[in-house]
Amino acid sequence: MIWNETMECMDRETLRKIQSARLKKIVDYAYHNTPFYRRKMQQMGLTPDDIESIDDIVKLPFTTKLDLRDNYPFGLCAVPMSQICRIHASSGTTGRPTVVAYTRKDLRVWSECVSRCFYAYGASEGDIFQVSYGYGLFTGGLGAHQGAENIGASVIPMSSGNTAKQIQLMHDFGATAICCTPSYALYLAEAIRESGIPLEEFKLRIGAFGAEPWTEGMRAELEEKLGIKAYDIYGLSEVAGPGVGFECECQKGTHLNEDHYFPEIVDPQTLEPVEPGKTGELVFTHLTKEGMPLLRYRTKDLTALHYEKCSCGRTLVRMDRILGRSDDMLIIRGVNVFPSQIESVILEMPQFEAHYLLVVDRVNNTDTMELQVEVRPEFYTDEINRLLEMKKMLHGRLQSVLGLSVDVKLVEPKTIERSTGKAQRVIDKRKL
Amino acid sequence: MEAKQLSIFLENKTGRLTEVTQVLAREGINLSALCIAENADFGILRGVVSEPDRAYQVLKDNHFAVSVTNVVGFACPNTPGSLAQVLGYLSEAGIFIEYMYSFANGDSANVIIRPTNLEACIEVLKQKRVELLAASDLYKL
Numbered sequence: 074m075i076w077n078e079t080m081e082c083m084d085r086e087t088l089r090k091i092q093s094a095r096l097k098k099i100v101d102y103a104y105h106n107t108p109f110y111r112r113k114m115q116q117m118g119l120t121p122d123d124i125e126s127i128d129d130i131v132k133l134p135f136t137t138k139l140d141l142r143d144n145y146p147f148g149l150c151a152v153p154m155s156q157i158c159r160i161h162a163s164s165g166t167t168g169r170p171t172v173v174a175y176t177r178k179d180l181r182v183w184s185e186c187v188s189r190c191f192y193a194y195g196a197s198e199g200d201i202f203q204v205s206y207g208y209g210l211f212t213g214g215l216g217a218h219q220g221a222e223n224i225g226a227s228v229i230p231m232s233s234g235n236t237a238k239q240i241q242l243m244h245d246f247g248a249t250a251i252c253c254t255p256s257y258a259l260y261l262a263e264a265i266r267e268s269g270i271p272l273e274e275f276k277l278r279i280g281a282f283g284a285e286p287w288t289e290g291m292r293a294e295l296e297e298k299l300g301i302k303a304y305d306i307y308g309l310s311e312v313a314g315p316g317v318g319f320e321c322e323c324q325k326g327t328h329l330n331e332d333h334y335f336p337e338i339v340d341p342q343t344l345e346p347v348e349p350g351k352t353g354e355l356v357f358t359h360l361t362k363e364g365m366p367l368l369r370y371r372t373k374d375l376t377a378l379h380y381e382k383c384s385c386g387r388t389l390v391r392m393d394r395i396l397g398r399s400d401d402m403l404i405i406r407g408v409n410v411f412p413s414q415i416e417s418v419i420l421e422m423p424q425f426e427a428h429y430l431l432v433v434d435r436v437n438n439t440d441t442m443e444l445q446v447e448v449r450p451e452f453y454t455d456e457i458n459r460l461l462e463m464k465k466m467l468h469g470r471l472q473s474v475l476g477l478s479v480d481v482k483l484v485e486p487k488t489i490e491r492s493t494g495k496a497q498r499v500i501d502k503r504k505l
Numbered sequence: 506m507e508a509k510q511l512s513i514f515l516e517n518k519t520g521r522l523t524e525v526t527q528v529l530a531r532e533g534i535n536l537s538a539l540c541i542a543e544n545a546d547f548g549i550l551r552g553v554v555s556e557p558d559r560a561y562q563v564l565k566d567n568h569f570a571v572s573v574t575n576v577v578g579f580a581c582p583n584t585p586g587s588l589a590q591v592l593g594y595l596s597e598a599g600i601f602i603e604y605m606y607s608f609a610n611g612d613s614a615n616v617i618i619r620p621t622n623l624e625a626c627i628e629v630l631k632q633k634r635v636e637l638l639a640a641s642d643l644y645k646l
Contacts, residue, residue, distance in 0.1 A: 448570065455512035455574040457542055457549060482546050485516050487568045
């Protein structure tokens with residue numbers, strides 16, 4: 074199903090015209106209302122008149138997370154506080170939180186975008202959404218909530234945590250759709266199995282998973298364990314929150330709502346645009362935002378964009394699965410390693426649970442990487458040799474995928490922390 | 506003749522062994538024999554207990570990685586050469602032993618073995634009139 078066929082299936086030429094008109098308007102708006110952008114543009118000798126079409130976007134300055142922190146809390150707002158009706162903020166694990174502010178119209182646009190996602194998953198007013206993203210400063214909970222309400226569905230504002238209650242209400246209320254992080258969904262699946270309630274007694278059919286990178290292997294596992302179709306929902310609070318992008322029924326990439334959030338891919342080193350289909354850093358420009366419009370915001374997410382029309386009928390650009398944030402990338406003995414690569418190897422091996430912990434350290438000036446994994450209960454054996462073989466097999470596969478030797482450590486069941494939000498997969502002791 | 510042995514996967518961490526024994530103690534389950542096999546990062550505790558089925562469930566409920574393996578127990582005189590004689594019967598019959606553990610108790614010694622082929626092993630021991638220990642006896646030791 075398509076929520077907004079006009080915008081989602083528009084021919085690309087018309088879409089481009091709309092994007093050009095919107096870009097001109099937003100640059101003019103930011104120039105006159107955000108001192109930060111006026112200063113930046115003046116330094117570059119730019120005026121709003123230099124922007125004539127969407128192709129001129131490359132002339133504009135970039136914005137980084139650091140800029141958001143430097144202008145904490147409301148320095149990048151383009152409207153007086155009286156027009157701001159919602160404030161969200163990132164958890165801010167390093168330094169100050171990143172703040173985003175929305176006007177009433179911004180919230181409407183956001184809900185519209187989330188509605189497009191849920192319709193694409195085949196959800197509608199007949200569905201019961203269990204929103205198990207955290208409610209609060211994190212955009213996940215309220216973002217999914219508004220979108221589900223907007224399509225007329227019933228919403229269970231569950232928030233994260235309290236797994237036993239999650240399962241009870243999911244069962245008793247007959248939830249048909251769940252929104253949470255993929256790692257928490259896995260944890261829920263395990264908990265359902267342990268609860269002894271047969272899966273057939275649940276009505277769940279749709280999973281909207283996002284807020285952290287996940288793999289095809291994890292999708293297969295979630296679909297099998299929960300008896301659902303699992304879809305990616307993409308977003309980041311700086312741009313809006315969940316709903317910046319979504320998968321359709323074809324699951325051939327994540328469609329981006331580019332009539333509101335204009336995407337570009339640039340080389341993360343040179344910051345030059347790369348050709349369509351080539352991997353680089355994803356950059357967004359707000360085309361319609363009022364509260365805190367950002368120009369060319371660098372997401373640090375690495376992906377590629379594809380502009381061919383999708384078989385679902387949508388013309389909205391499609392993004393590849395996020396390989397990882399360039400922030401997540403570890404450099405181990407000079408080799409780039411993404412936790413998602415390790416995850417995909419683990420998920421290909423039925424012997425291991427999907428939960429893992431990667432501990433990186435530096436011993437005698439050499440980087441070391443220890444991977445802690447749990448063997449699944451049915452694969453525990455009395456024979457040490459069999460266990461050592463499993464360990465060796467995982468080590469070998471990691472070696473071939475990463476080109477690095479990883480020290481695999483088998484740990485006891487349930488000893489790796491299960492997260493209710495974003496999973497903590499990496500401990501890098503080198504920075505401490 | 507076959508007896509159930511519990512095998513518990515344990516990380517090499519201080520206190521884990523204590524925790525296993527505490528769980529069993531709380532439930533009033535007695536350990537009649539045990540041994541530990543270990544390598545660099547984990548160990549496997551193998552043991553014979555008074556109530557193997559209940560012990561299995563209790564350990565599982567406490568999130569231990571536990572499995573059940575069938576073993577065979579026999580007794581032989583606690584004198585030089587007795588064990589060599591029994592093991593000789595088994596190797597002649599081509600039976601390979603994965604692991605074993607034993608303890609002497611006065612004039613007699615009890616031995617628990619895990620052969621690759623359990624039935625063939627029991628057959629050989631029976632033929633050679635080795636004193637096999639019934640499972641119920643092992644659990645009660």
